[in-house]
Amino acid sequence: MNILSERMSNLKPSVIREIFKHMADPEVISFAAGSPSSDAFPSEKIADITAEILRNESNVALQYSVSEGYPPLREWLKLRLTEKGIFTARKDAPDDVLITSGAQQAIEIITKLICNEGETVVCENPSFIGSLNSFRSYNANLVGVEMDDEGINLEKLESAFKSNPRTAFLYLIPNFQNPTGKTMSLKRRKDVLALCDKYKILIVEDDPYGELRFLGADIPSIKQLDVESDLGRVVYVGSFSKTLAPGLRVGFMCGVAPLLQKATVCIQASTVHTSILPQMVVHRFVTQNNFNQHIKKLQLLYKSKAKLMLDTLQFNMPLSIDFIEPEGGLFIWGTLPGSWDGLDAAMMMMFCRKALDNKVAIVPGNAFSPDERVPNLSFRLNFSYPSDDEIQKGVEILSKVAKTMFK
Amino acid sequence: MNILSERMSNLKPSVIREIFKHMADPEVISFAAGSPSSDAFPSEKIADITAEILRNESNVALQYSVSEGYPPLREWLKLRLTEKGIFTARKDAPDDVLITSGAQQAIEIITKLICNEGETVVCENPSFIGSLNSFRSYNANLVGVEMDDEGINLEKLESAFKSNPRTAFLYLIPNFQNPTGKTMSLKRRKDVLALCDKYKILIVEDDPYGELRFLGADIPSIKQLDVESDLGRVVYVGSFSKTLAPGLRVGFMCGVAPLLQKATVCIQASTVHTSILPQMVVHRFVTQNNFNQHIKKLQLLYKSKAKLMLDTLQFNMPLSIDFIEPEGGLFIWGTLPGSWDGLDAAMMMMFCRKALDNKVAIVPGNAFSPDERVPNLSFRLNFSYPSDDEIQKGVEILSKVAKTMFK
Numbered sequence: 173m174n175i176l177s178e179r180m181s182n183l184k185p186s187v188i189r190e191i192f193k194h195m196a197d198p199e200v201i202s203f204a205a206g207s208p209s210s211d212a213f214p215s216e217k218i219a220d221i222t223a224e225i226l227r228n229e230s231n232v233a234l235q236y237s238v239s240e241g242y243p244p245l246r247e248w249l250k251l252r253l254t255e256k257g258i259f260t261a262r263k264d265a266p267d268d269v270l271i272t273s274g275a276q277q278a279i280e281i282i283t284k285l286i287c288n289e290g291e292t293v294v295c296e297n298p299s300f301i302g303s304l305n306s307f308r309s310y311n312a313n314l315v316g317v318e319m320d321d322e323g324i325n326l327e328k329l330e331s332a333f334k335s336n337p338r339t340a341f342l343y344l345i346p347n348f349q350n351p352t353g354k355t356m357s358l359k360r361r362k363d364v365l366a367l368c369d370k371y372k373i374l375i376v377e378d379d380p381y382g383e384l385r386f387l388g389a390d391i392p393s394i395k396q397l398d399v400e401s402d403l404g405r406v407v408y409v410g411s412f413s414k415t416l417a418p419g420l421r422v423g424f425m426c427g428v429a430p431l432l433q434k435a436t437v438c439i440q441a442s443t444v445h446t447s448i449l450p451q452m453v454v455h456r457f458v459t460q461n462n463f464n465q466h467i468k469k470l471q472l473l474y475k476s477k478a479k480l481m482l483d484t485l486q487f488n489m490p491l492s493i494d495f496i497e498p499e500g501g502l503f504i505w506g507t508l509p510g511s512w513d514g515l516d517a518a519m520m521m522m523f524c525r526k527a528l529d530n531k532v533a534i535v536p537g538n539a540f541s542p543d544e545r546v547p548n549l550s551f552r553l554n555f556s557y558p559s560d561d562e563i564q565k566g567v568e569i570l571s572k573v574a575k576t577m578f579k
Numbered sequence: 580m581n582i583l584s585e586r587m588s589n590l591k592p593s594v595i596r597e598i599f600k601h602m603a604d605p606e607v608i609s610f611a612a613g614s615p616s617s618d619a620f621p622s623e624k625i626a627d628i629t630a631e632i633l634r635n636e637s638n639v640a641l642q643y644s645v646s647e648g649y650p651p652l653r654e655w656l657k658l659r660l661t662e663k664g665i666f667t668a669r670k671d672a673p674d675d676v677l678i679t680s681g682a683q684q685a686i687e688i689i690t691k692l693i694c695n696e697g698e699t700v701v702c703e704n705p706s707f708i709g710s711l712n713s714f715r716s717y718n719a720n721l722v723g724v725e726m727d728d729e730g731i732n733l734e735k736l737e738s739a740f741k742s743n744p745r746t747a748f749l750y751l752i753p754n755f756q757n758p759t760g761k762t763m764s765l766k767r768r769k770d771v772l773a774l775c776d777k778y779k780i781l782i783v784e785d786d787p788y789g790e791l792r793f794l795g796a797d798i799p800s801i802k803q804l805d806v807e808s809d810l811g812r813v814v815y816v817g818s819f820s821k822t823l824a825p826g827l828r829v830g831f832m833c834g835v836a837p838l839l840q841k842a843t844v845c846i847q848a849s850t851v852h853t854s855i856l857p858q859m860v861v862h863r864f865v866t867q868n869n870f871n872q873h874i875k876k877l878q879l880l881y882k883s884k885a886k887l888m889l890d891t892l893q894f895n896m897p898l899s900i901d902f903i904e905p906e907g908g909l910f911i912w913g914t915l916p917g918s919w920d921g922l923d924a925a926m927m928m929m930f931c932r933k934a935l936d937n938k939v940a941i942v943p944g945n946a947f948s949p950d951e952r953v954p955n956l957s958f959r960l961n962f963s964y965p966s967d968d969e970i971q972k973g974v975e976i977l978s979k980v981a982k983t984m985f986k
Contacts, residue, residue, distance in 0.1 A: 175781060176841060177695045177747075183844050207643050215637035223630050230622035234824035236614050273680055273828075273850040280849045284716070288584045289696065305848040309691070340584075374582060417641035419855040434583060437590050441712040442687045443680040447854040448826040 179289060179311040191533050201566035203553040204533035206350065206502055209477070210557075212470055213417050214457065221456040225449065233449045239440045241271025241424070242451035248458060253426055257396040258408050265404045268429040270436060273446045275380050275411035275423035279343075280306040281438045282376055282407055282425065287312050287340035294332050294373075295343040296324050298540030298548070300350040303343060303378065312340065316542030319349075323356030326363050333371045341374040346394060348381040348501025351540045351552035355499050361394050368405055380411045380423075383467050385500035386475030395426065404428035412454050414502070415467060420450035471500075474556055478504065481555040481563050488571035490578045502556040507537075509578055510549045519577070520549060526573045532566045586696060586718040601935060608973035610960040611940035613757065613909055616884070617964075619877050620824050621864065628863040632856065640856045646847045648678025648831070649858035655865060660833055664803040665815050672811045675836040677843060680853045682787050682818035682830035686750075687713040688845045689783055689814055689832065694719050694747035701739050701780075702750040703731050705947030705955070707757040710750060710785065719747065723949030726756075730763030733770050740778045748781040753801060755788040755908025758947045758959040762906050768801050775812055787818045787830075790874050792907035793882030802833065811835035819861050821909070822874060827857035878907075881963055885911065888962040888970050895978035897985045909963040914944075915956045916985055926984070927956060933980045939973045 191204045225233050240246060249269045253259035260267045272278040279302075287293060289311040295304070297316025307314055315336055317328045324344065333339060344364070346356040356364075368375050377394045395408040407427035412420060425435065439445065457463070478497075481504055485495055492509040508520065524536045537550030555563060601607055632640050647653060656676045660666035667674045679685040686709070694700060696718040702711070704723025714721055722743055724735045731751065740746060751771070753763040763771075775782050784801045802815040814834035819827060832842065846852065864870070885904075888911055892902055899916040915927065931943045944957030962970060 175693055175747075175838075177691065177693055179695075180692055180841055180845075183841075183848065205643070210638045210642055213637060213641045215633065215641065218641065219630065219633035219637065222633060223626065226622065226626035226629060230620060230626065231617045232826075234620045234622065234625070234826040235617055236612070236820075236825045273854065276851045277849055284584065285587055286582055286584055288586075302848065302851070305844070309845060309848045340582075413643075418643045418851075419639075419641040421850060421852070421854040431582075434587055434590075437712070438587075438716060441590065441709065441716045442684055443828060443850065444683045444709070444825075445828070447680065447828040447857050450854050450856060 179309060182308040182311060183305060191535065194528060194533060197531070200528070200531045200533055201558055201562045201569070202533045203555070203558060203566055204535050205554055205557050207554070207557040208414050208418060208502070209473060212473055214461070214466065217457060217461060218417070218453055221453055221460065222449070225452050225456065229452070233452055237445045237448045239436050239445045241269075241446060242448060242455060245271060245451050245455040248455060249424055249426075253408075256393070258393055259426055260399070260404070262404065262428075265428040265430070267404065267426055268432040269424055269426045270432050270439065271446050271451055272423045272425060272439065273443050274413060274418070274421045275378065275409050276302050276306065277443070278409045278423050278425040279303045279376065279378065280309070281435050281442070282341070282409075283307055283310050283312065284438055285431070285434055286374065291338045291340040292336040293341060293343055294329070294336065294339055295542060296345065296349060297542055298351055298537060298550070299343065299542065300345060300378065301539055304540070304542060307343070314542035319352065319354060321354070322360040323354060324360070324364065326360065326367065329364065330367055333367070333373060339371075339373055341376050342368060343376045343378065344394065345378045347379055347391070348384065348498050348503070350381070350501070351503055351535070351537070352505040353496050353498030353501055353503045354505075355391065358391050361391065361397055365394055365397050365405065375406045376409065377406050378409045380414055381501035382410070383415050384471060384474055384502070386471045386478065387499040407431065415470065416454060416457060420453060422446060422450050422454045474500070474502070477555045477560065477563065480560055481553065481567060484564055484567040485571075488568055490571075490574050492578050493574060502554055504553045504555060505550055506553060507550045520551070523573065523577060524551065526577075527570055530569050530573055532569045534570070586716060589715040589718060590712060601940060604938070607935070607938045607940055608965055608969045608976070609940045610962070610965060610973055611942050612961055612964050614961070614964040615821050615825065615909070616880060619880055621868070621873065624864060624868060625824070625860055628860055628867065629856070632859050632863065636859070640859055644852045644855045646843050646852045648676075648853060649855060649862060652678060652858050652862040655862060656831055656833075660815075663800070665800055666833055667806070667811070669811060669835075672835040672837070674811065674833055675839040676831055676833045677839050677846065678853050678858055679830045679832060679846065680850050681820060681825070681828045682785065682816050683709050683713065684850070685816045685830050685832040686710045686783065686785065687716070688842050688849070689748070689816075690714055690717050690719065691845055692838070692841055693781065698745045698747040699743040700748060700750055701736070701743065701746055702949060703752065703756060704949055705758055705944060705957070706750065706949065707752060707785070708946055711947070711949060714750070721949035726759065726761060728761070729767040730761060731767070731771065733767065733774065736771065737774055740774070740780060746778075746780055748783050749775060750783045750785065751801065752785045754786055754798070755791065755905050755910070757788070757908070758910055758942070758944070759912040760903050760905030760908055760910045761912075762798065765798050768798065768804055772801055772804050772812065782813045783816065784813050785816045787821050788908035789817070790822050791878060791881055791909070793878045793885065794906040814838065822877065823861060823864060827860060829853060829857050829861045881907070881909070884962045884967070884970065887967055888960065888974060891971055891974040892978075895975055897978075897981050899985050900981060909961055911960045911962060913958050913960060915958075917956045927958070930980065930984060931958065933984070934977055937976050937980055939976045941977070
């Protein structure tokens, strides 16, 4: 269709959403999605809260609202993010908070706001496919930078900034990164921030999993470390999708007020505002319940699921396949032994295909690559959505497939 | 802030949303918004439906869903739009339906999908400010075409197409247009479609008020008339904001499947999907209740409110001020006598300002102008949101203000 805009030329359906179609088959065990556990939804409380809202405040819940988001939820978020050191009442550039229809809308709106067509977005390689597609949908030039054990590689990041003077922003997922599960060290966060200060590059810090740490100690967010720059170098993006329920589509962004005023105009011109009933449900849940206790329960649930998956992988999988142990989040990243020069991509796709033929869905690593043509030896496993039985059974099937292919 | 993208340069906050801020004053009578009557919300039924959904299907309502929209709601829409002749199972280019977060998101996504930066969007002058801002947010060149009593002027439309060869699409609101309340005649719809066929221009037909006809007979939509073109020249956009509740943010678009597949990818990269609980609420409401009867009630309510406002205007306002009697929708368009060459814009703004000083909010006509700098002698009044008492009192105040300024 030649009527399409140029920016659409780079945009293809997400591989994950395509794999979703196979998952209509109830026999398929899915390690492919990024969905939280349905067991973790506080369904009864949400039902009670919703009934109360529609009994007492139906006109608020059903009528048009403001584009910035439901005011009491924004106020609660400001308090919570202040406690965490993320929301800053900087004198010259105080922060603000906006509610979005999921963190994904926040990412899309920031891209629309800041990135001209053809400008560069630098990100970790691999990175979250949904965000990559947001960047692609504005015809951004995607530049992925390799990661090491501490996060995005600093030298390669600097050379990416040097070779891409028209860089709109740096996109990072410092906690339990999607897809690798890696967490950026404190030192690396500081170094990355200093580098961005030097090159005057805005950082978009995506933190959907930050609350879901089940091992180790919390590390300050980059936004929190950004106390010296007057500008406010970091826009912090969060979500209730993993901590409460993704179907509600309630996320948020926190950054300097003038930028967020412009973002509000973008929201007006897109969804007008996030559906108000879900925003009220989130607000009532976080204020009427012990939200920290709820988070704690999620952490324990995911800790046990991650451990089960890792233990089962280590017991069954060929030793040549490497897995990264995450300290939180939803994902385990596996890497096949790479010894078939040129055949790597084909082997990876064959592994995923054979797994799906045996009713286990996983996502091949190149789906997360800023340049999808680059072959990739890794794959992503999700442990939050499948049941414990499915984790065991699915990993056993996957291991059998792997053993037919790798030592 | 110099970090902003070029496309943001043309985008300012909607005048209406700015007027909203004054409306925090409970003494202000608002004729400014485009909100439906809160009395019209079937709140109790929505409360019952929602409780049932969260009791029986909370995992569906709270988990991630597909970007195309809640499948049962899409199926219902296909049936309803088939009955109306809008959904077409054309052999070569069958239609599809997508759910969006309000009609506004549909407009924004179509713009993203089709309009390159700098390309032209042709529309009625005046037109809906929210859509104009969507177009501006992609740096579109807005070309407004004057309307006469039958709708957009055909000769001027053709000359707009001729002088703007890089036209991405024509945007129209044929029924009870926002802001003028005008309805495009059947002949004009046919002629506009033929003209667009000749110039190979896509039509985006926005029909948020189509169900709210309270006078005269229904006129086929342009989408419905588009039976001959193989391509499918029209994308039809609708909403449940006026027929059920705007806070839910559930709208839809109907057009040829290949185009809507691309739109689905845009939704993936933006909101992922429309909040699922509101989609399920809409689906249960339209299938478990007599939706047509509900619509009939709304039509009677708005007929009586429109009549009350028009009668009160005609009784109190200076005779020199013209009002257009709408056959449906939410708005009455007034025009001041134009006899102060060069002072028109100043007089209009003074009239709106004096009205607001006297606690009545109205929207000046130039807010709806594709070129906001052009002075405009008109203003928009909304009759759906204020109570009957407010309509009477507000019009009386407005009339006093008018009498101090005009004969």
